[in-house]
Amino acid sequence: MDATTLQTIANQRRADAVTMIHRANTGHTGGSMSSLDILTTLYYAVLSVRPQEPHWPERDRFLLSKGHSVEGYLAVLADRGFFPKAELATFSMAGSRLIGHPNNQTPGVEVCTGALGHGLSVGVGMAIAAKRLQKSYRTFVLMGDGEQAEGSVWEAAMAGANYQLDNLYAIIDRNGLQISGATEDVMALEDFADKWRAFGWDVAEAAGNDPQALLTYFQTPRPAGKPHCLIARTIKGKGLPFAENRKDWHHKVPSAEQLLEAYAALGVKGVDWA
């Protein structure tokens, strides 16, 4: 799949996500928007998965460690056919399995996430399992940049390097903002790439809202013997003129007018399930 098509799909999924948030009157708009080009590139061009057979043993594993970006993730899973798209209308409604953080009652979701700093450890376990069981699947973990303050991330980083897990990818949605403000004001991360290098990882940076840059990264062989870290530079609220780079849109809900403004900016007419 080419980058232009991925861009179109990512914007359709953005429309799905903002519609879910608007209808539910709850959700994490900013992080879902920043993550969607990464999610789209992975699920439509990189991951080897079978939506009709979600537990296929050879599947590539994906973990949304920044579980609050669930709206974009669910929109992608539904569009890929893991569950009926109409179910997106139940997001955060009473009794729904589609809730505000990934829940593994949902086909395609491996483990429940949402408590930050958990995903990479689980990913390390998946990657060790692949090595020990001689399986060729790869494991991808998407984390937030604010999440990097959790100490358990660095426990997992040490283990990933210790076990030379070159079948493991940690992707960081580096949008630079967390709920209280800029990451560098709340708990400074820089020099962030050097931190990951110092922990023994193969580190790269890419434009995280550019499917072409992401495709190039994932299609290029990476060094063997080390786990891989991609710092994906993104814009929080990407695609929504009223939300881009604004910390208050971390979990703000778009109004009916803003929903229409979002559709116009994204170049979509609306969604096909609501």
Add this chain to the structure above:
Amino acid sequence: MKTEAARMAFTRTLLTLAREDQTIFATATDSRGSVTLNEFADALPAQFVECGIAEQNAIGIAAGLANAGIRPFVCGPACFFSMRSAEQVKVDIAYSHMNVKVIGVSGGVSYGALGMSHHATQDIALFRATPGLEIFIPADGPQTVALTKYLAKSSEPAYVRMGRGAVPNVYEESAPFAPGKANKLREGSDAAIIACGEMVYHALKAAQALAEEGIAVSVYDMHTLRPLDEAAILEAAETGFVVTVEEHNIHGGLGGAVAEVLSQEKPTRMRILGLPDAKHFTGNSAEVFAHYGLTAEGIAQAVRKGR
């Protein structure tokens, strides 16, 4: 009398099972010595994962291993797994329903004079309020062997708390074990003692002493805290007075579990013996037990006073 540490019965059994089943893994947190996993690590390196001193990471790694069909036993001190990594146990294992067995060794006050940082006396309360985990406290070596065999077959997430030192055998080798079904070890109609873990032995000793005084006491081994054997608790209440004994804080453990059942289903006079809501007395575990009356005599005294 034969004695054995539960952790040694566990690792011996796990190694035997793992030689036959390559999906059985053990993980350690720089704890292979304290758990007695050295032989496992040397014999089956492909089924052993060292996680370093990082309990949170160890639990997450185990969840990832389980996702691929591996049956991990995460082993380390109970005090750290039940607190430091409590959130990973809750989310990655219990809530996600991953087939991981969390094996907390040196639980209760096993670490004695190392102090409260190393005591695990809140673990049952914490995990009883964490849906999705089976909870076991074996009484001795033979029961630990049977429990380990059950765990290796089961697909349910579980937390097991074992002590550190050798404890007298309550059971014969190959005594039957049914998860969720308390063992009635002694029959008596004057009172009932419900105990778990090492306290089962002391409860039996107390019952023996009381029998010599003409007081007939039932003794139950409540080795499974979830699922809880409510029928056994209601049966114990038929005696009119129930004493619970545990190596755990008096809040939220076995005593709390029994009280929840009886207060709602069959109000019965009770006495809850355990560790107080205070900083622990300093000493080895036997000295701590003696200080708080967690001994045959202390239990017998509670029965005499209460009935």
